Amino acid sequence: MSKKATSKTSTTDTKKTKQTPLMKQYNQIKAKHPDAILLFRVGDFYETFGEDAVRAAKILDITLTQRANGAASKIALAGFPHHSLDNYLPKLVRAGLRVAICDQLEDPKAAKGIVKRGVTELVTPGLVLGDNVLENKKNNYLASVYFYKNKKYEAVGAAFLDLSTGEFLAAEGEYSYIEQLLERFAPSEIIYSKSNKKEFETQVVRQGSNFSQFAIEEWIYTTNFAYEKLTKHFGTASLKGFGIESLHAATIAAGAVLYYLETTEHHEKNHIISLSRVEQDKYVWLDSFTTRNLELLVPMHANGCSLIEILDKTVTPMGARLLRKWVAFPLKDAKPIQNRLRNVATLVKKDALQGELRSYLKEVGDLERLISKVAVARINPKELVKLRDSLEAIPPIKDILFKSKMNELEAIGEKIVLNNEILQKLQNELEDNPPLNVQQGTTIKRGVNKELDELRDISSSAKDFLEKVRQREIIATGITSLKISFNRVFGYYIEVSNAHKTKVPAEWIRKQTLVNAERYITPELKEWEEKIVTAEDKISSIEYALYHNLVSEVAKYVRVIQQNAKYLSMLDALCGLAEVAMQNNYSEPEITDNNILEIREGKHPVIEKLLPIGEQYVPNDVIMNPESEQIFIITGPNMAGKSALLRQTALIVLMAQIGSFVSAKSAKIGVVDKVFTRVGASDNIAKGESTFMVEMSETASILNNLSDRSLVLMDEIGRGTSTYDGISIAWAIVEYLHSLPNAKPKTLFATHYHELNELKNDFDRIKNYNVSVKEVGGKIIFLRKLKEGGSEHSFGINVASLAGMPKEVVLRASEMMHHFETNKFAEKDKKTLQSAPKNTFYENQGSLFGSQTDPALEKIKDELLALDINRLSPVEALLKLNELKIRVGK
Numbered sequence: 001m002s003k004k005a006t007s008k009t010s011t012t013d014t015k016k017t018k019q020t021p022l023m024k025q026y027n028q029i030k031a032k033h034p035d036a037i038l039l040f041r042v043g044d045f046y047e048t049f050g051e052d053a054v055r056a057a058k059i060l061d062i063t064l065t066q067r068a069n070g071a072a073s074k075i076a077l078a079g080f081p082h083h084s085l086d087n088y089l090p091k092l093v094r095a096g097l098r099v100a101i102c103d104q105l106e107d108p109k110a111a112k113g114i115v116k117r118g119v120t121e122l123v124t125p126g127l128v129l130g131d132n133v134l135e136n137k138k139n140n141y142l143a144s145v146y147f148y149k150n151k152k153y154e155a156v157g158a159a160f161l162d163l164s165t166g167e168f169l170a171a172e173g174e175y176s177y178i179e180q181l182l183e184r185f186a187p188s189e190i191i192y193s194k195s196n197k198k199e200f201e202t203q204v205v206r207q208g209s210n211f212s213q214f215a216i217e218e219w220i221y222t223t224n225f226a227y228e229k230l231t232k233h234f235g236t237a238s239l240k241g242f243g244i245e246s247l248h249a250a251t252i253a254a255g256a257v258l259y260y261l262e263t264t265e266h267h268e269k270n271h272i273i274s275l276s277r278v279e280q281d282k283y284v285w286l287d288s289f290t291t292r293n294l295e296l297l298v299p300m301h302a303n304g305c306s307l308i309e310i311l312d313k314t315v316t317p318m319g320a321r322l323l324r325k326w327v328a329f330p331l332k333d334a335k336p337i338q339n340r341l342r343n344v345a346t347l348v349k350k351d352a353l354q355g356e357l358r359s360y361l362k363e364v365g366d367l368e369r370l371i372s373k374v375a376v377a378r379i380n381p382k383e384l385v386k387l388r389d390s391l392e393a394i395p396p397i398k399d400i401l402f403k404s405k406m407n408e409l410e411a412i413g414e415k416i417v418l419n420n421e422i423l424q425k426l427q428n429e430l431e432d433n434p435p436l437n438v439q440q441g442t443t444i445k446r447g448v449n450k451e452l453d454e455l456r457d458i459s460s461s462a463k464d465f466l467e468k469v470r471q472r473e474i475i476a477t478g479i480t481s482l483k484i485s486f487n488r489v490f491g492y493y494i495e496v497s498n499a500h501k502t503k504v505p506a507e508w509i510r511k512q513t514l515v516n517a518e519r520y521i522t523p524e525l526k527e528w529e530e531k532i533v534t535a536e537d538k539i540s541s542i543e544y545a546l547y548h549n550l551v552s553e554v555a556k557y558v559r560v561i562q563q564n565a566k567y568l569s570m571l572d573a574l575c576g577l578a579e580v581a582m583q584n585n586y587s588e589p590e591i592t593d594n595n596i597l598e599i600r601e602g603k604h605p606v607i608e609k610l611l612p613i614g615e616q617y618v619p620n621d622v623i624m625n626p627e628s629e630q631i632f633i634i635t636g637p638n639m640a641g642k643s644a645l646l647r648q649t650a651l652i653v654l655m656a657q658i659g660s661f662v663s664a665k666s667a668k669i670g671v672v673d674k675v676f677t678r679v680g681a682s683d684n685i686a687k688g689e690s691t692f693m694v695e696m697s698e699t700a701s702i703l704n705n706l707s708d709r710s711l712v713l714m715d716e717i718g719r720g721t722s723t724y725d726g727i728s729i730a731w732a733i734v735e736y737l738h739s740l741p742n743a744k745p746k747t748l749f750a751t752h753y754h755e756l757n758e759l760k761n762d763f764d765r766i767k768n769y770n771v772s773v774k775e776v777g778g779k780i781i782f783l784r785k786l787k788e789g790g791s792e793h794s795f796g797i798n799v800a801s802l803a804g805m806p807k808e809v810v811l812r813a814s815e816m817m818h819h820f821e822t823n824k825f826a827e828k829d830k831k832t833l834q835s836a837p838k839n840t841f842y843e844n845q846g847s848l849f850g851s852q853t854d855p856a857l858e859k860i861k862d863e864l865l866a867l868d869i870n871r872l873s874p875v876e877a878l879l880k881l882n883e884l885k886i887r888v889g890k
């Protein structure tokens with residue numbers, strides 16, 4: 001549709017008295033929802049007015065016109081037919097808008113004066129139920145965040161609700177933990193207390209995810225209010241059963257979610273049956289940068305590929321959503337990891353059985369979202385048929401699990417409950433191919449209700465009778481083209497084309513003249529019309545009642561069907577992991593209690609799949625033992641494959657801890673509790689921070705959070721500044737990682753600073769490796785093999801040449817390099833390094849800030865701890881670092 005010119009608009013507030021009654025009603029309702037676009041039902045249309053109309057017209061590409069509003073001025077207007085709501089609503093929500101749907105609350109024919117209207121639903125990006133807004137394979141979370149601070153208690157709480165599935169989660173901790181959850185759950189909307197505006201903006205918004213936000217009155221974010229809301233909803237005396245009884249911030253955040261549901265007219269929430277705590281101790285610590293950098297869930301670039309895309313071979317949307325959560329939250333304890341792996345191994349071994357299971361699981365589809373629609377009474381007949389089909393597929397799945405004679409699978413089979421009673425009811429009562437809307441066809445089977453069957457007989461015999469009348473009149477009048485039809489204005493009528501007009505009997509009553517025909521009614525037709533219309537009205541209302549009755553019968557099974565959905569999605573996720581393991585030739589990792597990492601012939605699971613046909617991924621071994629090989633300094637030319645090696649190591653570890661087989665010939669994984677990755681000079685200009693500053697603050701956060709079981713990947717840390725600064729910082733970081741008193745985090749440090757190879761001479765757990773290349777006739781061949789020892793050259797000029805750099809630049813660069821080399825720059829550098837001051841911080845005292853530190857160091861410690869990195873400019877940071885270096889070096 002084309003857009004007409006916009007006009008000056010007014011949302012009418014001045015001359016209220018002169019408004020039309022309709023606009024007066026509109027303004028009253030709009031005043032209650034100033035933050036939302038109000039879709040105002042007028043007859044068969046949803047209309048928007050004023051500023052709303054201007055926005056809606058733009059987003060929906062619909063015509064913007066004007067409407068007279070009495071003497072109160074004209075007002076902009078844009079609308080669409082009510083039956084197109086499903087097309088237009090998703091566009092508004094996807095544009096991040098809140099949309100209040102205002103319906104007519106009474107039959108306009110029965111209304112005295114202006115039709116009563118009210119908002120029946122407020123759709124916000126986080127509260128969506130429609131399939132055309134939701135993504136199948138992703139949860140759609142609403143998050144609530146609360147920064148709690150008083151003299152006795154300080155914590156950040158968060159709650160996450162997926163209204164479309166009923167999943168409700170809560171967590172509490174420091175913001176660094178909540179930030180991780182926000183990254184991994186990726187909510188589409190976050191609500192927060194108005195009292196937290198500053199914290200929200202400086203912390204949450206700064207993180208920069210793509211969500212819409214809404215501030216709520218602060219009295220909602222209070223302990224008593226939230227506690228009561230939650231206990232009332234769950235019908236419990238306390239919150240102990242949910243594990244959040246003493247977590248005030250989490251409780252408050254969760255309570256606000258329930259409040260928000262009510263204010264947005266989501267009163268049906270029977271499917272939210274529990275609140276689960278997301279326990280920090282259970283999952284691997286992955287800060288948001290690491291989650292993004294390892295591309296676990298979302299690729300970094302538009303045409304990239306994430307780990308979940310490679311691993312997801314599930315056949316149901318609910319299975320896909322669960323697997324996504326597994327990938328987002330790798331486990332930390334060996335036992336549950338081993339359980340998942342055992343299941344996957346069984347399904348790999350029994351691949352025929354796995355195939356059979358998957359074929360039934362396909363039929364199950366999205367049981368989780370279907371049953372939620374039942375709970376909120378918004379399921380249409382076609383979806384109810386899908387639910388019936390889902391339930392039909394469950395008994396064979398249970399059978400297969402039991403017949404497998406494998407303990408793990410039988411255990412899942414035991415958890416699955418058959419719902420024969422309700423299934424039978426659906427089979428008996430629901431038509432196989434019902435319409436989308438109950439009142440638009442036959443939904444309820446014959447034999448369910450006697451009165452309904454009788455009325456249907458009357459209706460169809462009446463229709464037969466009309467056919468007989470038609471035949472009779474054709475013979476009586478000789479009008480061969482005579483038709484009997486129906487319209488809403490004058491009911492059943494006889495249509496006669498102009499050619500036969502003269503043959504029309506006198507007693508027929510003419511009702512309408514068309515270009516080519518005329519329409520007549522007769523008393524006999526009227527009489528039958530009465531019978532048919534009455535019967536059809538009754539049929540429609542009986543069917544409506546029976547259908548809703550059926551839905552509420554199914555609603556009694558929400559809890560058990562939700563449980564089934566849970567175990568079936570688990571089964572689907574496990575089958576999917578087995579499938580991907582077989583397809584990609586992955587192997588089962590061995591999860592160990594020790595701290596050793598032993599990957600044989602490991603491959604990067606994503607790059608491996610994306611290589612051009614004919615190219616083979618070169619596998620590599622990575623064997624790390626914190627007692628002897630704790631830190632790898634990995635050098636090698638540009639493009640050699642250093643970053644790929646770092647990432648594949650972390651990905652293989654995480655795949656294992658997700659419960660997946662791994663892209664390696666074999667792997668022994670001593671479970672890790674934290675994975676950190678940092679990439680030098682990652683570009684963060686969008687956030688207004690210098691790249692180097694970001695690099696340093698991210699590195700600082702790693703160094704402050706290390707544990708003995710951490711896996712650290714540092715990719716060219718230090719490259720964001722001048723060479724000497726860079727080398728010095730990189731050098732100091734490696735020393736620090738080697739010298740922590742209570743932790744020996746396994747570290748892969750990729751660098752172009754070959755100078756760092758000297759470190760191994762002084763530190764026994766540092767090893768040098770390089771990703772090898774071969775130089776043949778001035779050209780480099782990438783061998784991609786990890787070999788012991790440092791490399792001398794970067795071959796940067798060769799890579800520049802490969803990249804199509806102008807010949808002049810390549811030749812001049814080679815000339816300059818030759819000059820530097822013949823002047824023995826490198827030699828000199830080496831000597832300088834050998835005579836570098838030895839680090840005495842770690843000697844005798846275990847830690848830079850250990851118990852025997854001198855007062856000067858204590859002072860520096862205090863200064864560092866008081867330093868707010870976020871407030872420092874890059875230059876200030878460098879100056880401070882320099883100052884500290886000088887003071888410490890004295």
Ligand SMILES: Nc1ncnc2c1ncn2[C@@H]1O[C@H](COP(=O)(O)OP(=O)(O)OP(=O)(O)O)[C@@H](O)[C@H]1O
Nearest residue numbers: 616617618619637638639640641642643644645784
């Ligand atoms: N083991 C491998 N087998 C096959 N191809 C590989 C392998 N490792 C890396 N590659 C390919 O080489 C490309 C460059 O690898 P990578 O980015 O890891 O190099 P790098 O050494 O980190 O380079 P730079 O120092 O320039 O950042 C990758 O995108 C990938 O396509």
